Amino acid sequence: MTRRSSALIALTLSICALAQKTIPSVIAGASNDDQLEQNLEAVGWTLTADDLVEIERLSTD
DSSP states (O other), X not given: OOOOOHXXXXXXXXXXXXXXXXXXXXXXXXXXXXXXXXXXXXXXXXXXXXXXHHHHHHHHO
């Protein structure tokens, strides 16, 4: 798994949930250019099945 920030992972998970219609909206903000670039990266990044398994494993440890 490529190292990603927890903020990027959280935003990507939210976008996935939005696409599956499990949540009604995603509100993301940015206080600086770096945060904006990271938010935009989440739009083009897709979580693989292995990514989701690893996230689940890490969140339950």
